[in-house]
Amino acid sequence: MIIDLRSDTVTQPTAAMRKAMHDAEVGDDVHGDDPTVNRLEAMAAERLGHEAGLFMPSGTQSNLVALLTHCGRGDEYICGHDAHTYRYEGGGAAVFGGIQPQPVPFGDDGGLPLDAVASVIKDRADTHFAKTRLLCLENTQHGRVQSLESLREARAFAHAHALAIHLDGARAANAAVVLGVSLEDIGRCFDSVSLCLSKGLGAPVGSMLVGSTEFIAAARRWRKVAGGGMRQAGVLAAAGIIALEEGPAALADDHAKARELATALEPLPGISLRPGWLQSNMVWLSLPEDKVTGVLAAAAEAGLRLSLSRQGWSRIVLHRDIPSGALPTIVEVFARGLDT
Numbered sequence: 135m136i137i138d139l140r141s142d143t144v145t146q147p148t149a150a151m152r153k154a155m156h157d158a159e160v161g162d163d164v165h166g167d168d169p170t171v172n173r174l175e176a177m178a179a180e181r182l183g184h185e186a187g188l189f190m191p192s193g194t195q196s197n198l199v200a201l202l203t204h205c206g207r208g209d210e211y212i213c214g215h216d217a218h219t220y221r222y223e224g225g226g227a228a229v230f231g232g233i234q235p236q237p238v239p240f241g242d243d244g245g246l247p248l249d250a251v252a253s254v255i256k257d258r259a260d261t262h263f264a265k266t267r268l269l270c271l272e273n274t275q276h277g278r279v280q281s282l283e284s285l286r287e288a289r290a291f292a293h294a295h296a297l298a299i300h301l302d303g304a305r306a307a308n309a310a311v312v313l314g315v316s317l318e319d320i321g322r323c324f325d326s327v328s329l330c331l332s333k334g335l336g337a338p339v340g341s342m343l344v345g346s347t348e349f350i351a352a353a354r355r356w357r358k359v360a361g362g363g364m365r366q367a368g369v370l371a372a373a374g375i376i377a378l379e380e381g382p383a384a385l386a387d388d389h390a391k392a393r394e395l396a397t398a399l400e401p402l403p404g405i406s407l408r409p410g411w412l413q414s415n416m417v418w419l420s421l422p423e424d425k426v427t428g429v430l431a432a433a434a435e436a437g438l439r440l441s442l443s444r445q446g447w448s449r450i451v452l453h454r455d456i457p458s459g460a461l462p463t464i465v466e467v468f469a470r471g472l473d474t
């Protein structure tokens with residue numbers, strides 16, 4: 135048995151997804167002819183409370199296309215210092231769009247303190263500065279959930295400062311489940327949202343970008359420019375439809391598994407759990423530096439895939455392909471590794 139705790143991206147398509155992929159009605163999506171893609175796009179827009187949707191090959195390309203659509207060369211977007219768009223996407227907005235990131239330290243809760251955001255918004259009339267155009271938030275942020283109130287406040291703030299607001303909502307469905315609100319409640323706080331189908335929702339490939347009809351028309355062009363026009367993509371969209379319809383209801387289980395695992399790991403000598411970060415499907419922990427090699431060796435022996443930092447915090451990500459019966463094995467591996 136392989137137990138892969140590195141990410142929820144490792145989830146495999148279910149039997150129902152594979153069947154739907156096999157049976158999918160398809161067409162050339164670059165011509166707008168793929169009925170399955172069109173259905174997924176309409177469904178995602180509706181679920182997230184927006185006019186239109188766009189099926190993207192990845193979350194990275196979805197954020198990139200959102201940034202290219204909101205901002206032009208010489209513009210700037212504000213994001214967290216550790217934001218996925220800034221830190222983990224190869225600097226794509228700068229590389230392809232000439233768009234400057236302006237990072238601001240994330241608050242303890244994974245949100246952006248609005249006074250700090252206000253202090254970096256630049257005077258557009260002053261030729262010294264890049265033009266600040268966009269505020270970009272994350273929910274969840276490293277597994278931490280942003281409340282609806284804070285999102286609404288950020289929206290009002292952004293619009294009061296003539297900024298658009300984008301959500302990197304790779305795991306927005308996890309946030310909705312934790313908050314007990316709809317995806318639409320979250321979606322409506324933003325001008326555009328990117329949502330990953332390929333993480334905890336379980337699709338093999340794909341993300342959705344949603345926004346206004348006008349925004350998505352422009353984004354569709356940037357997707358083509360970025361090489362994301364995918365032809366008979368209905369085979370992928372068919373799995374995406376199931377992910378969107380059935381995925382969210384299963385996420386509460388992942389969150390429960392995370393809490394259960396954290397409770398079992400906490401008493402082990404040497405493990406520290408990151409206070410306040412256990413909010414959705416991630417357990418953040420740190421180990422004594424000299425124990426990491428031992429834990430990784432025990433993990434390899436037991437078929438456990440882990441990515442552990444030698445120093446600082448590491449994450450364990452829970453998802454649907456970790457059977458709940460695997461938890462004792464995981465705890466055992468840590469106990470054994472820490473004991474060597």
Ligand SMILES: *Cc1c(COP(=O)(O)O)cnc(C)c1O
Binds near residue numbers: 191218272332
């Ligand atoms: C995974 C992730 C992405 C990118 O998605 P890919 O499909 O892996 O490119 C973007 N933002 C956040 C917060 C993510 O976790």
